[in-house]
Amino acid sequence: MPVPDHGPVAGRTLLRDDVYGRLRDAIIDGTFEPGEQLRDGELAAWLGVSRTPVREALLRLARGGLVVARPGRSTVVSPLDARSLLEARDVVAAMHRLAVHDAVPHLTEEHLDTMRDAARRFAAAVEAGDVEAAVAADDDLHDVAVAVAGNRAAAAVIEQFTPVLRRAERLRFAAPDAQGSLDRHDELIRRCAARDAEGAADVAAGLWSSLCGAAGDALDA
Template structure:
């Protein structure tokens, strides 16, 4: 799909804002796998200079969402099953750490936040709103990450999490979302019981299992 012709209102977006908008456009398919990314077009679309666009593309290349080809064009990275599996392993480990560290510290309000996020996730799936389901899922997992306060975990998740968002969108648009909601509820029960190891195992499994039904199998 070509870069949208309608530009956003010009304003001084920071690199992080530009990165977030480009990341979201890649995840939701506005910018399709293999599509060429031209600085000038993206700058006009976002209403910013080329500098923050170039910086954002470099960040997204490190995340694996953009492929910068030396001496050639920069494109949206094709969906790569191996890269997604590698990212899932790293992200799963980070969420396990976050849950282990946060479970003893969780407040009743934190547990309620998790319940509300899961309810929002179920409602979004029932309404067929995949984007809302993704936001609710993010809010759900953010409770443990926020409470743990581990900046190394945050940094790694910010780098590799976006690689999995395309797989999440595919899963949450299918009946697999029901299984995710049930696992969320299981995680909440363990957190409420302050069973850090059981909660961490569920959290890790949620991410390791993400690609089971969404990533094509490679030939043997």
């Protein structure tokens, strides 16, 4: 769809991360559709910023696979294709496995309580059919291990490629079989509490690897 006529009000102090986040979310939620051309001037006017942070955000989105940048020509929203989704899924799964494995020996009871709270919020969101809240709670749960592990390279890779998987996540959390995610969350927390680093890492990786079916559904939707 065209750039919206009425966009968010943004002051001159809008940070580059804010510009990136707004454009990323607009791609993920379908405001900008696959194959749509993105013009930095129009985006800058929509966000109320100069072209510089927009261009930087587009380059960052290109590195994550959400847009295809053609220097000197155009930038378009990346088409949905199974290969890109599955490549991103495998990389993100591997990084979460590493993060959980390294984090488990250092998790405190406070960390575990944070994960349990996120799991409860996720369950409530799924029950209410609130997909956005489910995604947010799922992020909060997985972010605990990523933060505790302290591996900046893994965290950067997760941040870069997770947005590519958002549509598949939304399909999973809206599906009748979302109960499977609830059960896997409980198993992840149980193994973390038991200091089973290998087992917890396997569960974490499995949560992301199982997005394979949702990825195929995303292309058929």
